[in-house]
Amino acid sequence: MHKFFIRSFVSSLVLLFTFTVAAIAKDVKAAFVYIGPTGDHGWTYQHDVGRKAVEAAGFKTTYVEGVPESADAERVLRQLANSGHDVIFTTSFGYMNPTNKVAKEFPNVKFEHATGYKREHPNVSTYAARFYEGRTILGTIAGTMTKSNVIGYVASFPIPEVIRGINSFTLAAQKVNPNIKTKIVWAFTWYDPGKEAEAAKALIDQGADVIAQHTDSTAIVQMAEKAGVYAFGQASDMDKFAPKAVLTSVENNWGPYYVDRVKAVANGTWSQKDTWHGIGDGMVVISDLDSQMPADLRSKVKKLQADLASGKVHSFTGPIYDQKGNLMVAEGKTADDGMLAGMMTYVKGVEGDIPK
Amino acid sequence: MIIDINFIGLIIASIMASAVPLILASCGELITERSGVLNLGVEGMMIIGAISGFALMTVTGSLIIAIFGAMLAGVLISTIFAFLTQTLITNHVATGLALTIFGIGISAMIGKNFVGIPGKEFPVLFKDLKDTIPLLGPILFGHSIVFYFAFALPFITSYFLKKTKIGLIVRAVGDSPESASNQGINVRLVRYACILYGGAMSGLAGAYLSMIYTPQWIENMTGGRGWIALALVVFSTWNPIKILIGAMIFGGLTIIQFHMQAIGVRIPVQFLTALPYIVTIIVLVVISRDSRKIRLSTPSSLGKSFYKDN
Numbered sequence: 001m002h003k004f005f006i007r008s009f010v011s012s013l014v015l016l017f018t019f020t021v022a023a024i025a026k027d028v029k030a031a032f033v034y035i036g037p038t039g040d041h042g043w044t045y046q047h048d049v050g051r052k053a054v055e056a057a058g059f060k061t062t063y064v065e066g067v068p069e070s071a072d073a074e075r076v077l078r079q080l081a082n083s084g085h086d087v088i089f090t091t092s093f094g095y096m097n098p099t100n101k102v103a104k105e106f107p108n109v110k111f112e113h114a115t116g117y118k119r120e121h122p123n124v125s126t127y128a129a130r131f132y133e134g135r136t137i138l139g140t141i142a143g144t145m146t147k148s149n150v151i152g153y154v155a156s157f158p159i160p161e162v163i164r165g166i167n168s169f170t171l172a173a174q175k176v177n178p179n180i181k182t183k184i185v186w187a188f189t190w191y192d193p194g195k196e197a198e199a200a201k202a203l204i205d206q207g208a209d210v211i212a213q214h215t216d217s218t219a220i221v222q223m224a225e226k227a228g229v230y231a232f233g234q235a236s237d238m239d240k241f242a243p244k245a246v247l248t249s250v251e252n253n254w255g256p257y258y259v260d261r262v263k264a265v266a267n268g269t270w271s272q273k274d275t276w277h278g279i280g281d282g283m284v285v286i287s288d289l290d291s292q293m294p295a296d297l298r299s300k301v302k303k304l305q306a307d308l309a310s311g312k313v314h315s316f317t318g319p320i321y322d323q324k325g326n327l328m329v330a331e332g333k334t335a336d337d338g339m340l341a342g343m344m345t346y347v348k349g350v351e352g353d354i355p356k
Numbered sequence: 357m358i359i360d361i362n363f364i365g366l367i368i369a370s371i372m373a374s375a376v377p378l379i380l381a382s383c384g385e386l387i388t389e390r391s392g393v394l395n396l397g398v399e400g401m402m403i404i405g406a407i408s409g410f411a412l413m414t415v416t417g418s419l420i421i422a423i424f425g426a427m428l429a430g431v432l433i434s435t436i437f438a439f440l441t442q443t444l445i446t447n448h449v450a451t452g453l454a455l456t457i458f459g460i461g462i463s464a465m466i467g468k469n470f471v472g473i474p475g476k477e478f479p480v481l482f483k484d485l486k487d488t489i490p491l492l493g494p495i496l497f498g499h500s501i502v503f504y505f506a507f508a509l510p511f512i513t514s515y516f517l518k519k520t521k522i523g524l525i526v527r528a529v530g531d532s533p534e535s536a537s538n539q540g541i542n543v544r545l546v547r548y549a550c551i552l553y554g555g556a557m558s559g560l561a562g563a564y565l566s567m568i569y570t571p572q573w574i575e576n577m578t579g580g581r582g583w584i585a586l587a588l589v590v591f592s593t594w595n596p597i598k599i600l601i602g603a604m605i606f607g608g609l610t611i612i613q614f615h616m617q618a619i620g621v622r623i624p625v626q627f628l629t630a631l632p633y634i635v636t637i638i639v640l641v642v643i644s645r646d647s648r649k650i651r652l653s654t655p656s657s658l659g660k661s662f663y664k665d666n
Binding site: 041195201222 | 363366367370374464467468471472474475565569570571572573574575576577579581610611614615617618619620622624625626629
């Protein structure tokens with residue numbers, strides 16, 4: 001009896017080992033957890049484009065969409081970890097705690113959490129994109145292209161990510177045109193085409209001739225097209241929705257990172273990382289520049305893009321003052337990542353208060 | 357800031373454009389409720405109309421087919437509701453809620469293939485007259501046919517209910533189905549017709565959103581407007597003209613609060629975003645506080661099933 005147990009134990013270990021080796025060598029399975037529907041043509045849509053890139057690289061993928069940032073997330077994560085997935089990407093800020101909690105229970109499964117900062121276990125990595133670099137480019141274009149010197153900005157929620165975007169946009173616009181005013185309207189939604197269109201219309205009626213957005217739908221660029229003003233695409237290339245209005249778009253490009261990380265899992269080289277990639281690493285992509293922009297502006301933007309990529313130019317280079325005139329970043333210095341991550345004050349030149 | 361008269365005209369025009377889907381869906385639901393049926397599936401029927409209109413426009417390329425197709429889709433999905441509540445005598449509230457959940461789900465499923473496709477431009481009428489008259493020009497001219505229809509609809513609905521025989525029958529069925537039935541009226545048939553009509557109007561409201569207002573398809577694009585339309589019916593005390601007022605106030609405050617933000621008025625933004633909901637309810641409650649009139653216009657058998665076999 002005793003012998004039988006030992007033998008079966010050993011043989012099952014051998015079997016398990018063979019299977020594991022086989023699994024690592026071939027069938028790495030990646031799972032993606034989405035906050036919204038893949039059909040939002042915005043945030044989740046772009047993550048799903050990244051997932052498809054992983055498929056194209058020859059790996060199996062699964063996704064679960066519309067997962068609330070609650071106890072449900074834990075349940076979904078546990079189920080995905082239990083059903084043989086080797087790496088799980090959780091693509092919304094609110095999955096931070098569930099990801100870390102479930103990661104503790106499954107030390108052999110790798111977890112990748114987007115836009116978070118908690119890495120409590122060695123099998124948890126975090127990643128995010130420096131979208132503010134893209135907004136530096138948009139600000140430069142907006143400041144040059146505006147004739148009314150009024151630029152409209154439709155914002156979603158007052159969180160550091162959005163404030164950082166407004167600041168980097170305004171700083172860049174002021175640099176090329178000190179007379180501009182940035183008018184901000186908070187829509188208090190990420191995603192409601194009707195409301196976003198109304199917000200854009202209000203800004204246009206008040207004289208804004210360039211509209212920037214930090215909400216997800218294409219309603220704003222379409223409204224700009226109707227009204228004959230300029231706009232910028234968000235998250236994906238929105239040019240086909242408004243060919244005359246859209247000057248360029250800032251695209252979220254997760255594909256290369258996802259493929260990279262899944263490959264690392266397959267090769268056994270995966271290790272914990274905190275990634276915050278920008279234009280330089282290709283996570284933030286600037287779409288084609290519209291031919292309505294003068295040639296010298298286009299070449300200026302190209303150069304800026306290259307300088308942001310190489311690190312020669314930083315979006316937040318001092319001196320930067322807040323609205324009250326207090327120094328935020330000293331001359332010759334750049335804002336560090338800690339400051340950027342928690343940015344909750346407007347820079348000088350932005351009108352209005354941050355809603356509390 | 358210089359406020360010129362055309363600026364006010366532009367604002368009023370955008371307010372009216374944002375009120376269109378609410379007016380359409382509310383007026384449709386009003387007829388349904390006047391016949392004694394409470395259909396909480398407005399949001400679901402709207403979103404089905406939105407995806408059907410957009411899908412048909414993309415596939416056939418014909419705006420007319422798309423608009424009527426969206427109305428037909430609203431009719432079809434409301435037929436399910438009518439069959440369940442009128443033939444199988446299920447509970448109105450539960451069935452209506454199920455209809456909304458069903459509509460959101462199925463529209464997302466159909467819509468998968470239509471994400472990221474730009475819509476077509478919808479033709480507008482009297483575009484050239486827009487600049488001829490100050491203030492009134494942008495308000496009266498340069499809108500789609502659906503826009504004009506929506507602003508005629510409350511008056512047509514009011515006339516229909518008050519002055520026509522069929523309107524009287526609808527009201528009779530909603531107030532006292534037993535008496536109506538004893539008079540030889542086919543209660544079930546009238547209710548079926550009213551539910552399907554409500555479905556058609558909700559479908560049209562959805563198509564307006566996905567084809568005219570913000571021409572694109574994305575999931576959940578109705579964004580709760582169906583629920584607001586339902587609330588408008590109740591707070592307007594089943595009066596189509598008050599629906600028009602309520603929809604204008606609601607749309608108006610949404611747009612005016614954006615303008616106030618852009619001007620830089622220092623009022624908490626959260627308060628401004630809540631304003632449309634609060635003020636619309638207050639105004640409608642105030643203008644409809646005559647309890648005798650409420651009793652007269654509330655369909656007495658609203659939401660109650662009618663059992664009699666014909």
